[in-house]
Amino acid sequence: MSRTELRPFTAADLAACGTLLADRHRRHRAAQPLLSARFEDAAVALAELTAAYETPDASGAVAYRAGVPVGFVLGAPKPSPLWGPNIWVEAAGLAVTDPEVTRDLYAVAAARWVDEGRTAHYVVVPTYDAELVRAWFRLGFGQQHAHAIQPAARPGTGTPAGLPVRRATRADIPALAQLELELPLHHGRSPTFSAGRVGTLEEALAEWTADFDNPGYATFVAESDGRVVGSAIGCALEKSSGHLSLARPDHAGFLGFAAVFPHARGTGAGRALGTAVIDWAVTAGFDSVVTDWRVTNLLASRAWPALGFSETFLRLHRLIGY
Numbered sequence: 001m002s003r004t005e006l007r008p009f010t011a012a013d014l015a016a017c018g019t020l021l022a023d024r025h026r027r028h029r030a031a032q033p034l035l036s037a038r039f040e041d042a043a044v045a046l047a048e049l050t051a052a053y054e055t056p057d058a059s060g061a062v063a064y065r066a067g068v069p070v071g072f073v074l075g076a077p078k079p080s081p082l083w084g085p086n087i088w089v090e091a092a093g094l095a096v097t098d099p100e101v102t103r104d105l106y107a108v109a110a111a112r113w114v115d116e117g118r119t120a121h122y123v124v125v126p127t128y129d130a131e132l133v134r135a136w137f138r139l140g141f142g143q144q145h146a147h148a149i150q151p152a153a154r155p156g157t158g159t160p161a162g163l164p165v166r167r168a169t170r171a172d173i174p175a176l177a178q179l180e181l182e183l184p185l186h187h188g189r190s191p192t193f194s195a196g197r198v199g200t201l202e203e204a205l206a207e208w209t210a211d212f213d214n215p216g217y218a219t220f221v222a223e224s225d226g227r228v229v230g231s232a233i234g235c236a237l238e239k240s241s242g243h244l245s246l247a248r249p250d251h252a253g254f255l256g257f258a259a260v261f262p263h264a265r266g267t268g269a270g271r272a273l274g275t276a277v278i279d280w281a282v283t284a285g286f287d288s289v290v291t292d293w294r295v296t297n298l299l300a301s302r303a304w305p306a307l308g309f310s311e312t313f314l315r316l317h318r319l320i321g322y
């Protein structure tokens with residue numbers, strides 16, 4: 001095998017690396033056909049890569065063998081303090097022909113990131129390539145988050161007896177506001193330990209009162225013994241701030257939120273609510289339904305795969321310094 005040459009990523013690498021990215025996406029779609037076909041086009045992939053390159057403070061590395069590009073890694077920081085002194089390699093920021101070269105690329109790119117004080121590293125990796133995921137694990141990364149998809153098709157399962165699900169009405173706003181706090185509360189606890197802020201009930205009530213009639217969102221509630229025990233929200237994936245670039249399938253609905261009060265968890269309410277959102281997506285004409293979860297969220301990481309979601313991208317994380 002010829003020697004691997006590594007150097008910082010520059011604008012001169014964009015075109016060749018755009019082709020590598022389109023090739024990666026083609027392989028990804030062979031395993032996960034619900035992903036968008038658009039990014040198999042090298043020009044479309046190049047536009048995504050160029051956008052990643054033009055993100056403020058983006059930097060990375062590229063690898064060549066015998067003058068031919070064999071991989072790149074390109075990251076940029078997110079301004080939110082939620083992620084710490086961070087660098088993110090998003091879905092368009094990585095493609096390799098040989099998974100092992102990922103480790104050389106990271107070694108070059110991460111030297112600069114750490115010099116800049118960016119010690120919290122995040123990378124969004126396509127799931128189809130087990131060796132690629134393993135290469136990142138052998139760089140000290142662990143799995144933090146999962147993106148997933150399923151076809152918009154009516155699930156065979158019905159609502160469990162005693163757990164009717166219906167569209168929310170304004171009278172449900174107090175329960176919806178309380179349920180909105182349940183997700184960040186749950187995420188703040190072990191073993192997720194998310195740094196996300198838990199808002200106040202007053203803020204949640206004010207938001208629900210102002211936004212309740214927004215036609216872009218379909219809100220459902222599950223009831224048990226006549227009381228609301230959980231809620232879920234469906235919308236178009238375009239409304240999500242995540243699932244960007246190659247991780248954004250076309251014509252996709254989004255299971256954007258779900259929570260069940262702690263006393264009612266594990267009794268089928270989450271399944272019934274998720275099913276209602278999938279049903280809504282079918283009726284609304286979407287081709288697929290997307291969701292995502294923290295993999296350390298024991299409840300969500302069991303409930304959503306059980307409902308038929310399969311992983312498309314994993315977000316891996318490494319914190320340098322300890």
Ligand SMILES: CC(C)(COP(=O)(O)OP(=O)(O)OC[C@H]1O[C@@H](n2cnc3c(N)ncnc32)[C@H](O)[C@@H]1OP(=O)(O)O)[C@@H](O)C(=O)NCCC(=O)NCCS
Nearest residue numbers: 186258259260265266267268269270271299300302303306
């Ligand atoms: C995630 C959540 C909405 C799921 O709702 P739920 O009512 O607890 O879930 P369900 O009882 O419907 O269980 C759904 C599936 O999860 C699986 N599951 C639930 N508990 C499980 C366990 N302890 N072990 C393995 N699988 C389990 C089951 O397969 C179940 O499917 P089944 O109906 O075929 O048995 C709920 O637990 C919750 O509010 N969690 C906190 C907030 C949150 O995490 N929201 C989602 C953010 S992405």
